[in-house]
Amino acid sequence: MTSGSAVAMGLRKYWPLIGLTLLLVLIVAIAALTGSTQLQRTVAEGLIKLIIVIGLYIFIGNSGVLSFGSITYMMIGAYGTAWFTMMPNFKKLSLPGLPEFVIEMQVDPMVGMALAAGLAAVVALVTGAMVMRMNGIAASIATFAVLAMFYTIYNNWERVTYGMSSIIGLKMYVNMYVCLGYALVALLLAFLYQISRFGLALRAAREDEIAARAFGVNVYAQRIIAFTLSGFLIGAAGVLHGHFLGILTVAAFYIPITFITLAMLVIGGQNSLSGAVIGAIVITTVIEVFRILEKGVEIGGAMIQAPLGIQEILLGIVMLLILVFRPTGIMRGREIPWPFGARAAAADVPAR
Amino acid sequence: MTIVLQIAIDAISLGSLYALTALGIGLIFGILRLINFAHGDFITIGAFALIVPSAAVVASPFIGAWPFWALIPAIILIVIVLALAAERIAFRPLRGANPATLLIASFAVSYVLQHVILLIYTGRPKSVDIGGGLTEHIALGELRVPVIQIVTIAVSVALLVGLAVFMRRTTFGVQMRAAAEDFHMARLLGVRANTVIALAFGISGLLAGVVSLIYISQTGMLSFRMSLQLVMVAFIATVIGGMGSLVGAAVGGFVVGIASVALQAVLPEDAALMRDAFIFGFVILVLMIRPQGLIITRAARQRV
Amino acid sequence: MRRSLALVAGLAVAAGAAFVTAVNAQDKPPIIIGQALDFSNWMLTYDGQPQRSMEIAVEDVNAAGGVLGGRMLELVKCDTKADREQGAKCGAEVVQAGAKMAAFSCDYDMGGPAALQFAQAGIVGISVCGSDPKIGVQGIGPYTFTMSTAANAQGYVLAEWGYSRKGWRRAYTLLDNSIEYDKSLCHGFEERWQELEGATLAGKDVFKQDDPSIAAQITKLKALDPQPEVLILCSYIPGGATALRQIRAAGIETPVLTSESYAGQFWFDSVPGLKNYYHGTHGNVYGPEAYTEEEKVFLEKYRKKFGEEPASDHVYLGYSMIQAYVKALEMAGTDDPAKVVEAMETFRDVPLLIGPTTWTKDTHIQVRRPFAFFEMADGKLKFIEKFAAEKAWDISKLKSWD
Incomplete structure (x- = not known):
């Protein structure tokens, strides 16, 4: 085998990652060229949702277990960054229930991002360890119970979260380019996980749990690993959300965002990373097109x-139609196909 | 003692409402593995059918003004037709799809229904008064019990018993139970899928219609998201009870209803703010101890 | 001949004048006012009335020749759909459309994202009916105001009115803890109530907006001995009406006092035969016998334009917002937001349609505006009086954690 074909092999292996990266960069470039701040805001928002969807994909896509509760970690990330990056004076007055060292600290946004997403990951690890003992639908509902529980606590823990207010x-440092940067990191992490030993083991268990166990896969541990990584990314999306809007409310982290992000994943196709990305892009686009239509457009x-x-x-009707015609999602569980060469079809097999 | 009895009646009455809702969801889940998120919107639309479709601030009663012997069947019929239509249009083409797809489809149906209501009636809550006599209360010894609570309990018990008899004594009932336990096997044994599924949606619609009527007699207010909480609780109830088991769904409904009333009665005011956190904590606990739910069906046990 | 010459001259002068006005109108750009409000989702219930009355106010101002020497007002709308991200986008959108002042949603939490966009762009932001004091200097920023009265201050006026006018001494509060407004309202009431000589709190309890049943709370309430003389319901419609229906159904006929969030009469069907019900809110749209001249004129225009009665007194707030802005523009002599804000902060009991309005350097919300009180009579609200609390709520208590 020549070194050239080795490069091609490598390229092909990493093609989904490269292709999706190019796609996102292209979208951002177009939005930048139009110069429309509205469009750029929409793209930024869409990218934040995309990070959530990638986070959901890491767990749901690879494990096959639905999680209704992952928005919990978005909330934890968002409030985490408020705790770590806001002025000590504000915290002393408004969030006096925080531990002394948290009140005193004020780190810069990047460090805040790492700490807050890390916090979300830790909570995901602990709650995941409780929930992943269960199977299938019980685990799904238990994740929802986790969300409802944290939601109630955050809503009423006034001295630490400012309650409902x-x-x-x-x-407000987050703009389209910042979002793009983090989205690309999320993409990279999700892809590396998916082709790693851990990702493969979890996917094996998704297809046939008993067989995977027989081959020595510790399904419980693998699910926890995926859930933690997923919580980390979704927590990061929460951080971005907070610094994008500049305002945080517990009410933003409940059922509507849970469903729209899950819908993006499922409509794109929950079994592949490309599906997650395409789902987020398609739904965001559909929403924006209808919104423009509602505002009125001049045609001829x-x-x-x-x-x-x-x-x-x-939007609801479009989602239904997509599901009816593509019950396994737009991408049908595949990654975006390798566009070059005679063996293009080979890349078109379902992802491992 | 009186207060304990009173709390018991409160708890059973709320539990009945949850049980009826949970049963409507559990029935569909048992057969199709579909968590029907739109079930709540069936309930909502049954309630909105009581008033004239209009954006006017003050609602005028429509079916709500009919005499009760026409009103009750009319609302129930509307909801049954709606449930059957949803099955035919949205869920039948998706038969056999994985649970996530089904769930998102039911979410999309729910989303559409809610926004249709929003478009026609606006988001402003509307009021309607049905069952005027039900807001009265009667004295039982020391107790003064609202008639609506007694009616809720009586209707629920009657429906539960009726459904149980239907399931055990009729051919359709037996087929449905078979389908709920193992749909694949049931089909191999000659159970006709379309009939059984349509029947399940019909019964689920009937239950939703009844819940609409009871709920509105109790609250008197309509809003496009009025059933969200009810359905969320009913999901939880279905899971606690044991997914796929109809008895389990009913039991789960009662358990959650009774637990929330008991917590509300016992917790001091500050902790009562966190009531739902306790309830959901309890749910996680139940699921950790008995992941298959309180009532385990044979089919569920066989799964890995 | 001379006559025709005069005619020609006259025409020329008229044409010249017309030309001059046309040039003037072209010279003077409109003053753009943004409306980042909900036009289609559930917040429409609150935003819809002020949004409509802003339109009437703009028509009035323009018909009278505009402001700042003939500049016309122009509204730019954006539908926030009761969604936070969409709200922020709308905020940016109306700023880009050139708004120097913009209205945002009633609710602080819903309107906040748009308001922050206004604050960032340095334009004046006014909430149509938000009652959270954090809307102003203390929260969103120094250019942000609200037309409404602080929720805590609303609690104060309810407490004083019930105490002095109805003679109640034992009160019970039932709090729907699903939104901040209701928490602050009950908190304000309890705080002021307990300061009043001889007034006691018989108890308090909580429920949630979407609880299907509050039977447990009612059972606890019924077990009280002695029974309270008044129930304060801190909730909103629909859950608040549902709670009241269940309270009455349980045979509790104790007087009930509510505030702004129970505004309107549209929900009365849900509590058949409602009696012993008292309501305090910003203004009077329910008692024609007590309308002021300004209210009559305004309501006539409203009926003509929209073909119905206003649903709630929030309708006055939107009109008053434009009145206040126009007044501030004239005081400042410019539409420069910094100058306009300075002018607004000098408002002392400025008579607006909604009532006397005061804003100061640190208080961008009302803390002592008179409230209109009503009682239930024959299935309708009957106006009793306008009543102002003696003690103004102190905005510096905002951050007290007791």
């Missing part, structure tokens, strides 16, 4: 305007 004053001199409130109905 919003925390204001997070540094005629003003076309959809009635207010129709956007959501159309």
Whole structure:
């Protein structure tokens, strides 16, 4: 085998990662070229959701177990960054229930990101260790119970989370480019995990749990590993969310965001990384197109305007249609195909 | 003593409402492995059918103004038709899809239904008063019990018994139980899938219609997200009870209803703020101790 | 001949004048006012009324020749869909459209993201009916205001009114702890109530907006001996109406006092035969016999434009917002936000449609505006009086953790 073909092999192995990276960069480049701040905000928002969806994919896609509760870690990440990066004066007055050293600290955003996402990962590890003992649907519902529990606690833990009231004053450093940077890191982590020994073991257990066990895979441990990594990324998305809006409210981290992100994953195809990415892009685009339609667009001199409130109905119908025609998602569990060479078809087999 | 009795009645009455909702969800889950998130919207639409479709601030009663002998069947019929339509349009094409796909489909159905209500009726809550006499209360010795609580309990018990008889004594019932335990095997043994599934949705719609009526008699208010909490609790109940087991769903409903009333009664005010955290903590605990739920069906036990 | 010459001259002058005005109108750009409000989702219940009345106010101002020497007002709308991300996007959108002042949603938590965009861009942001004091200097920023009265201050006025006008002494609060407004309301009430001579708190309890049943709370309430003389319900519609229905169904006929969040009469069907019900809110849209002249004129315009009665008194807040802004523009003589804010901070009992309005350097919310009180009579709200609390709520208590 020549070194050239070895490079091609490597390229092909990493092609999903490269291809998806190029896709995201392309989207951001287009948004930058249009110069529309609205579009750039939409892309930034979409990228934050994309990071959540990638996080969901790492656990759900690889393990086959649904998690309804992963938004918990987004909330923990978002409040974490508030705890670690806001001014000590504010915390002394408004969040006096925090430990003394947390009140006193004020780290810069990057460190805050690492600490907050780390905190989310630790909580994911602990809750995951409890929940992953269960099987299938019981585990899914238990993750939802975790979300509901944390949601109630954060809503009422006034001295630490400011209760139901919003925390204001997070540094608004997040824009489209920051989001792109983190999205690419998330993509990389998800891909490396998926081709790692751990990812492969978990995927094996997804296909046939008994056989995987027989081959010595500790399914419980593998699920916890994936759940923790997933919690880390979703926590990071929470950090970005906080610094993007500049305002935090517990109410933002509950059922609507849970469902829209799960819908992105499932519609794209939960069994592949490409599915997760494509799902997030497609749904974000559909929402934005209908929103523009609701505001009214001029086509050939005629003003076309959809009635207010129709956007959501159309979105629901589009989601249903996609599911009916592609029950396994847009990507059908495959990665994006290798576009070059005669053996293109070979890359079109389902991901390992 | 009186207060304990009173709390017991509160608990059983709330438990009945949860049990009926849980049963509607459990029935569909048992057969299709579909967590029907849209079940709550069936309940909501049954309730909205009581008033004239309009964005007006003050709602005018529509079916809600009919005499009860017409009102009750009309609402139940509407919800049954809706449930059957949802099955035909959204869920039948997805038969055999994995649970995640089914769940998201039911979420999409729910999302569409909610926003249709929002578009027609606006997000402003509406009021309607049905079952005027039900807001009265009667004296039972020292107790003063609202009639609605007694009606809720009576109707639930009647429906549960009726359903149990149907399931055990009729051919369709036996087929449905077989399908709930092992759909694949049941089909091999000649159970017709379309009939059984349509029947399950019909019964689930009937239960949702009844819940609509009871719920609205109790609350008097309509809003497009009115059933969210109810359905969330019912899911939890179904899981605690044991997914796939109808008895389990009913038991789970009662357990959650009774637990939440008991916690509300016992917890001091500060801790009562955290009531739901205790309830969900309890759910996790139950699932850790008995991951298959309280009532374990044979099919569930056989799975790995 | 001379006559026709005069005519020609006259025409020329008229044409010249018309030309001059046209040039003037072109010279003077409109003043753009943003509306980052909910136009289609559930917050519409709260945002819809002020949003409509802002339109009426803008028409009024423009019909009277505009402001700052003939500049017209122009509204730019963006639908936030009761969604936070969408709200932030709307905030950025109306800023980009050139708004120097913009309205945001009633609720602090929902309106916050848009308000922060206004604050970042350095334009004036005014909440149509947010009652959280953190809207202003203490939270979102120095350019942010609200038309409403602080929730704690609303608790104060309810307490004083019940104490002095109804003679109640034993109160019971039932708190729906699902939103911040209700927590602050009950907190304010309890704080002021316990300062009043001889007034006691018979007890308190909590429930949640979407609890299907509050039977357990009712059972606890019924077991009290002696029974309270008044129930304060800190909740909102629909859950609040549901709670009241269940309270009455359980045979508890104790007087009930509610505030702003129970606004409107549309929910009365849910509590058949409601009696012993008292309601305090910003203004009067329910008692025609007590309308002021300004209210009559405004309501007539509202009916004409929208073909129905306003659903709640929040409708006055939107109109008052434009009144306040126009006044501040005239005081400042410019639309420069910094100058306008300075002018707004000098407002002392400025008479607006909603009532006398005061803003100061550190208080961008009302703490002592009179409330309109009503009682239930024949299935309708009957106006009793306007009443202001003696003691103003102190905004520096905002961050007290007792």
